[in-house]
Amino acid sequence: MLRVTSPHTHSARSTGQLMRLVVFATLPGVVAMTLAFGWGSLFNVALASVSAMVFEAAIMRLRGRPALFYLRDCSALVTGVLLGLALPPYCPWWLVVTGSGVSIILAKQLYGGMGYNPFNPAMVGYVVLLISFPVEMTQWAAPASVLPESQSLVGLAEGLKQIFAGVPVDGYTGATPLDVLKQNSGQTMAGLYNSDPTLQAGMLAGAGWEWVNIGFLLGGLFLLYQRVFTWHAPVAMLTALGLTSALFYSSGSDSLGSPIFHLLSGATMFGAFFILTDPVSSAVSTRGRLVYGALIGILLFVMRGWSNYPDAVAFAVLLANFAAPFIDYYTLPRTYGHQKARRATEKEEH
């Protein structure tokens, strides 16, 4: 008989199982991305995950810890997968490897590894790359349904040549719907939807992109159903983004985009369900997560609307990660049996 004392908490899943579930839940989004942009994202995901695990093992080796034990929790794998999904398809191989190196070494292991990183590792990697290599990072592939009749998606041979040898493939890139909106001068929303090929080929927020977002939404709902995370942060973010975009909405030439456009473009759903929900870098308490999510939604809309960057999920997440300890400090839950919330540093009152 087992002699275990209370409390008998029971956890059905180990960290490794949880992380593998997250990887599994990205599948609908990955399928949508592959259908829209070709095999580039799959390759990014594979390269980023492998290099992330290699970096993780190397650091563990340096710190004199058992590498295999830490690799088994699959957190490096998740970071690699998320970073790979965020990077543009068919980008040079060194971009992916640099990104995963920054994510794992700088943003995760220097802070003490899993459970200690104050910033989301994948987003740190993405932002470092975006600021250091803006040209490579802003060339996104055009969705399949927009390419001219004579052209198909990037083939295996020419894609590999571009990734490893830097031989550019002709005309596979296109402006994303968010780029189009950012560079728009003088056209009304209806005009944009009629003139831009990506928006024209789509139903709500641009061909390919809306399906990618719906894919990640489905994956996120699956994780929510599996109780991998609570609903607070994603719902708060999507609500805040929807409300702010509705508040500033106009259909004229100075339009900042409709709520449905914002909810289904760029990395909105990917961010809401796979980045915000990182249990380490987000706020901890329930109320704190609501504030944290809403902060990201508002920052995201402000930056999409007025800053130099067309999509800003990574920046918004990093800024909210930065604010998360402070949010936690002021949204302490009340402990059972106490009248008001109390900090550990406060003295007992008698």
Add this chain to the structure above:
Amino acid sequence: MTEFAIILLSAILVNNFVLVQFLGLCPFMGVSNKLETAIGMAGATTFVLTLASVCSYLINTWILEPLNIDFMRTISFILVIAVVVQFSKMFIEKTSPLLYRVLGIFLPLITTNCAVLGVALQNTTKEHGFFESTVFGFGAALGFSLVLILFSAMRERLAVADVPTPFKGAAIGMITAGLMSLAFMGFSGLV
């Protein structure tokens, strides 16, 4: 009104003195170990910065420019800042002895906070008027306070993290500040 809002927003977020212009890093690294101290320091710096930018504007407009002794600008600003810091030091000593003791050496060190001199000098180069100078000084102080307070809450968490020995303390603090600075680049183009 819009113009003041833009100055305020620019000083707080887009051209944040600490994370974008890298001014005032010494108190930023030095007083951010505990949240409560950081809040006190933020209050003191806000007071000094706003008052110093007002005083330096007055000195610049009513003394330096009429007498045509612009070359005395830096040294007279330093003097003004030192006086304002001394004044607020006496003020805090009387009103909150506890905060005075907690802040300790860092209170007189506001004098050497380059953000204070930076604001005063930028006010003259940007040719701000009286109200613009005040708002700019206040905005710079708010931006400084914002990042100082957020950073100190984060450092309380970092203090218990399993950071590799060579990176403990100031080193990981600097890395965190660098990452935060990256995040603040997302605001570029906002104003």
